[in-house]
Amino acid sequence: MAKKVTRQDIEAWPVVSYQEIRSTLQSGDLFLTSGDVFLSNLIQKFSKSPWSHSGIVFRLESLDRMLLLEAVEDGGVRLAPLSKYLSDYEHSQPYPGLCVLARRKGLSPEQVNSLAKFGLDALTRPYDNAEIARIVGRIALGEGRHEDDTAYICSELVQACYQAAGWPFKEDARGFIAPKDIWNDPAVSLLARIL
Numbered sequence: 001m002a003k004k005v006t007r008q009d010i011e012a013w014p015v016v017s018y019q020e021i022r023s024t025l026q027s028g029d030l031f032l033t034s035g036d037v038f039l040s041n042l043i044q045k046f047s048k049s050p051w052s053h054s055g056i057v058f059r060l061e062s063l064d065r066m067l068l069l070e071a072v073e074d075g076g077v078r079l080a081p082l083s084k085y086l087s088d089y090e091h092s093q094p095y096p097g098l099c100v101l102a103r104r105k106g107l108s109p110e111q112v113n114s115l116a117k118f119g120l121d122a123l124t125r126p127y128d129n130a131e132i133a134r135i136v137g138r139i140a141l142g143e144g145r146h147e148d149d150t151a152y153i154c155s156e157l158v159q160a161c162y163q164a165a166g167w168p169f170k171e172d173a174r175g176f177i178a179p180k181d182i183w184n185d186p187a188v189s190l191l192a193r194i195l
């Protein structure tokens with residue numbers, strides 16, 4: 001997108017119904033949120049961005065399903081129905097925040113297959129709680145870099161999938177990838193705000 005946005009900008013975007021946009025979604029599309037909970041607020045504060053979470057959409061035509069590949073604190077790497085964010089995220093309530101869908105232009109079918117293979121192989125890997133602490137340390141102290149491991153935070157999972165497809169996102173100068181870095185890629189364009 002390469003355009004800085006604020007939470008107020010996102011709130012001003014019209015909400016498109018999920019049913020309206022669903023038929024246009026493609027595997028490899030990006031999902032970004034601006035959450036309203038404590039960890040989301042911390043990520044937003046330290047990254048100086050409204051974005052707090054990211055994932056990758058996969059369309060399963062044969063099952064008529066849209067699944068979201070993501071890394072979450074309480075479950076690690078998982079595939080979940082994208083529609084759950086809109087109606088049953090927690091306690092039969094929608095996600096507590098704003099949700100958008102975006103697309104990285106130019107993905108080939110081979111790259112989408114690489115994204116999917118890497119993502120499926122990463123299922124059930126743990127969430128990288130220690131990495132959150134290391135990121136805070138890097139921001140506060142300006143030291144250290146990400147060390148590769150098999151645990152992920154959400155944006156690291158997206159980055160690793162796109163790296164496997166040969167098209168990584170540019171990392172922050174401090175050595176980590178945040179949802180804002182995914183959003184800031186010039187090849188990423190907004191599809192719709194859905195919540």
